[in-house]
Amino acid sequence: MTPPRPTGTATVLPGGPRRGRPRTGVPLPLLLPALAGLAFLVLPLAALLVRAPWSSLPEQLTSPEVWQALRLSLVCATSATALSLVVGVPLAWLLARTDFPGRGLVRALVTLPLVLPPVVGGVALLLALGRNGIVGRWLDAWFGVTLPFTTAGVILAETFVAMPFLVITVEGTLRAADRRYEEAAQTLGASRFTAFRRVTLPLIAPGVAAGAVLAWARALGEFGATITFAGNFPGRTQTMPLAVYLALQNDPAAAIALSLVLLAVSVAVLAGLRDRWTNAS
């Protein structure tokens, strides 16, 4: 036999359990931390499955409280995503396609909620839209609209936290998109808005979808801003994450069951949209 070479097939022991590891040539100082990181990410999820009260699960999940919280979560996350799309896509267009003084500052402000602790976001929302907030006071006085501690408040809190994900994703897609298609549309008689609607938007649809999913997932898991701005009222503002946290205090089994539901929803969304994306692109 020839002397073994680091990457030669001669070093691959047939049938051994570690077959393939030498062949990949991954240095140990990279492989070990990588495996540790993977384990760290997977282990808690595994624990959730291991400790799940499988026998009492059907009973837990059919309780009206769970359904109430789940439905509220889905409605609010979806509404927050829709709201983000309506205002976030134009905002992304503005950032990507126009040049105005202070654009860098605007962009920084848009991204701020990404790094801001959600609780702080909730406090800020209260100060702006609360009953005594700088805007909320007028909403209350003129229209009789009160946002804190309502379902609408949940949607606003989730939008505040989730929309930056959408804006950043869509802006990146817009920047990468070939602007000359818009010019081609213009030479064919399309106004800038028509060019956006009929050419740009279809072209960046995968990016918009990706941003929407990110925003939706972020909204679904939103906790801090929601509990601060909208409180924790079952059926009105108590979304799944709040329900999980509350249940953990007095009924751990229920908390695990609720967590499993959220996990399942997340996995389903990820799997469902992955197929759609790969088909689309």
Next chain:
Amino acid sequence: MTDATPAASAPAPRGARDDGLDAHLIVDRGSFRLDVPLTAAPGEVVALLGPNGAGKTTALRALAGLAPLSGGHLRLDGRELDRTPPESRPVGVVFQDYLLFPHLTALDNVAFGPRCRGAGRAEARTRAAAWLDRMGLAGHSGVKPRRLSGGQAQRVALARALATLPRLLLLDEPLAALDARTRLEVRAQLRRHLAEFEAVAVLVTHDPLDAMVLADRLVVVEHGRVVQEGTPSDIARHPRTDYIARLVGLNLYRGRAEGHTVRLDSGSEITTAEELSGPVFVAFPPGAVTLHRDRPTGSSARNLWHCAIEGLEIHGDQIRADLTGALPIAADLTTAAAAELDLHPGAPVWATVKATQTHAYPA
């Protein structure tokens, strides 16, 4: 809106006047300045020919309204277009890589323009189908652009631009994206479609062959300025810059003529058949040059120069020799002759050219 003039934004208010394109395009872009006067009659095909970076595409974008004019004017059929946004100009553009909308079928790509210009969905599609039919693409209307061949995509792009019934058709390097074989065929088709087009067509190209086959008139642009203008045959026979001379394969010199002798700035002299006086150009093809290893005696050629080989490159079945010395010359010879003369860079040679092979014309 009648059947005769559908779509298109309302044409010139004084619609009766039909005097084509009258433009003076001035675009400042940093240190670069484009300054190109351009006129064309309806039915005429004008080619802007020039090397990369000459400003051809900038000129085209200015005509389309995609780049603002810094000065000059732009009139089409008597109508001022300087301040008109691109979507309101009666201008159609075929872009270099076509820019067909990838999410729309060929039919919807062509119907896009009529739709934007106010036609109903059904009407726009009927019209688009007619255009595709005219381009010989009736069977491809439902196909997305990525499934079209290069030549087909080019025709869809042309149909899309023509479907808005433009009064000015712009083509940016219309054949550049095609491979050599398709190119020949598409060039012939494009020529036919351009001949049928009754308004002004301006095409931009760096390929002299495309320009000469497709255009009635060439406008040669270098460094943002027009250096020569004329019919293809005129320009091919009387190039006025090195760039065009190289493009059309001629040796070109500038000097002062006195009778049959032209004295170049470098001091060398060329004997010509024409008898002229004053500043002139002298041109002769590389094939007219004969090379000799030793000084020829008893030759009938009136021009004899001592030169050195600077470079050799294969040109088809011929060898193109670049000579320096008395004057820079490109000479063509067969590979056999090159071998026999033992040519190599640095080798001294004598070059002869008959006076009857040269062509002198006033500068």
